[in-house]
Amino acid sequence: MGEKILMKGNEALAEAAILAGCRHFFGYPITPQTELAAYMAKRMPKLGGTFLQAESEVAAINMVLGAASAGVRTMTSSSSPGVSLKSEGVSYLAGSDLPCLIINVQRGGPGLGGIQPSQADYWQATKALGHGDFQIFVFAPSTVQEMVDLVNQAFDLADEYRMPAMILADGMLGQMMEPVEIPEVSELKLKDKPWATNGHKNSREHNIINSLYMQPEDLEQTIRDRFARYDDAKAKHQVFESYLTEDADIVVVAYGASSRISRSAVEQARELGIKAGLFRPITLWPFPNDELYKLAGSAKKFLAVEMSMGQMVDDVRLAVNGRKPVEFFGRTGGVIPTPAEVLEQIKKLAGGDR
Amino acid sequence: MLNHKYTMICGHYGSGKTNLAMNLALKAAQNGESVTLMDLDIVNPYFRSSDYKELLDSKGIKLIAPAFAHSNLDLPSLTAEMYSIFASQHERIILDVGGDDQGATALGRFSKQLDETGYEMLYVINKYRPLSKLSAEATELLTEIEQASRLKATGVVNNSHLMGETTAQTILNSIDYAQNTADEAGLPLLATVAERRLIPELEGKLTKLLPVDILVTNPITS
Known part of the structure; x- marks a missing residue:
């Protein structure tokens, strides 16, 4: 290098x-x-x-x-x-x-x-x-x-x-x-x-x-x-990155800029004792279906985070194939979501579980 | 530095002009001076001093920004308010100029007035930016900026850094580059900028150190 x-x-x-x-x-x-x-x-x-x-x-x-x-x-x-x-x-x-x-x-x-x-x-x-x-x-x-x-x-x-x-x-x-x-x-x-x-x-x-x-x-x-x-x-050629997903109850799925925001939120959720993880697709086509399907075996809930009204969330639902609930959070129009907003959503999902 | 009422800050895209301009403005305000910061960047709609209006307001610094700055409208234009700097009673007027010669073109609109009032024009350099990493490239870019703005730089400020990964050594490794650039441009090297946390390590090894705070941050990493 x-x-x-x-x-x-x-x-x-x-x-x-x-x-x-x-x-x-x-x-x-x-x-x-x-x-x-x-x-x-x-x-x-x-x-x-x-x-x-x-x-x-x-x-x-x-x-x-x-x-x-x-x-x-x-x-x-x-x-x-x-x-x-x-x-x-x-x-x-x-x-x-x-x-x-x-x-x-x-x-x-x-x-x-x-x-x-x-x-x-x-x-x-x-x-x-x-x-x-x-x-x-x-x-x-x-x-x-x-x-x-x-x-x-x-x-x-x-x-x-x-x-x-x-x-x-x-x-x-x-x-x-x-x-x-x-x-x-x-x-x-x-x-x-x-x-x-x-x-x-x-x-x-x-x-x-x-x-x-x-x-x-x-x-x-x-x-x-x-x-x-x-x-x-x-x-x-399905490429992805998994972060703290192994024992995660809530898996946030996000790519690009929103994955970095989500990563901060996942880290903050872990500090609060919530078992959250991040699944980051690196190839959007081909979408990393296989790994996400596997994760649907261990995780309890999925949260797609995007800077849109919810588009990738469709592919997440197809991959998870009805095995677990898939929720969505997004900001759009040029607004960037904050880690605090994503954390709020994670907490909401975790709260419903307890 | 800041030995003149009018200080323009120019340089390559991403060399750290806005962060330096804000630090200089805040320091002057702290010293009790009345300060105007003018955001003259009409070529890049992201990461600019108008994004920090709240902070500047709270310190009593007047911000003059292009119309539509930080909006969705990509319609860069100079406002009538910008011409008020030449009638201003403020002691310090700092102009945060856009990057490269393209960004400096807008400054050319004020070249006649600035020639009459006199000015200080700082050329900000960063050894770690790929298109200006050689002294020869940095001086060539300065010539382009001077032609576009129809003004002459009065000094070089070494702002070499790698953002959060900057160490004292990062800065020490840039000293020869900075001095050579200044020499080739026939200008004094006025200062070497360092984030405040690195100052203790650099003191004694460097002269003309300028401590700054990192004010320009990124919404997805901060």
Whole structure:
């Protein structure tokens, strides 16, 4: 590991992408993600890479599609309203089996919403970032250091499964500063991409990148093939962190910024003698169903905490599968819940138990 | 430092300008001076001195903030009230400028008046910020800030730190960087900032120590 430096979440995401070999960034500025693009604008020319501020989010995601087709590591970043604009392109990327990285530094919605942090794009990221039958990888870092670590994994898995990957952050994580260690990368071993349309001087059959199929049976088959890969990803790549869950009666489930607030609340609850724990999904797709189902055997109650009106809580309920009650607490619109508010909810659940 | 009515605090994003500005304002107020703190950061809607209005109010410090600061409206603009600093009877006017040259552009609007009144402009540096970790990068950024603001820095303040992980050694390791940056910029190194808890360890090893309290905190870790 290298020496410690002080980075904003947005800068860390950008630097990590550069370290992962990404040299092609296409974006359009939007608060609270702007430092990411600004960092790329400063760094990319020095590395012989591309930083391109497109005329719109729609243009930017289609440039990503073009670069991904050529087989290079490429990315875009935005905040909530901008990600909505990209959704058509994301669907085309998924339909063309193209790997790329999309970063969403979430802010309050719907509509123009606000510029303060939010987690209200969970459904969009994990269920429907565009039309059609498809999924993308979704990673939810909770610290600036984890942002650095997950960007590389996101690129690797995107390449391995030939599908888009998303880092779902929020305005708080994007804007806050923390000391980080940037890993020293000696040599990148990138996966070979024999499918890429990258020029070959007639040395092979030419490749085609496409998401249009004339026969419904052909389209169905490509989707079935893709879903077989999704099943493989679900079996191998459910990532989570458990904190004090082993003997916990009440398990708080939270990701990203709200998991840090929940962690403080869990620690305070323990001081009061309440057996609370924290389950933190790190991959939101695939959602860590298996471990959560196991926890439903030992825990008595679950509490999902989100900066939304309750979106991930649906997946928690599906994973727990009716074995134990699942409650929800959230603040939304850019309001950040406090540890005291979460502790209040934990106490309420514990009180009903006694 | 604070040897002039007008003090501007500029530097890289996240170098610690707001925390320094608030500490200087609180110290001046403690010394019985009348103080105005102007939040001139119109490029970043997060972590800014207007977020600390209550604390500043309680110490009798007047805060002048951009319109819509700490709201959901991303419409940065300068207010008429900002021009009142040039008619102010206050003894200290501290300007917390936005990061980099982008943030310093707004300061350029006041360059003519500040040239007439005279000023002190502090350039805040942090060795542990990745895009300004070399003295050459820090001086290049200063040139960009000076061009954008149409004003000249008068001194360098070494604010090298790693937030809560800062040790005395963290600061000692930044001294050469700070001195080189100041030398390359042709400016005096006015102070090295250290959180109050580290002062006993640093005393005797460093001159021009400036003790500060950590006032700018993060809602999810504090």
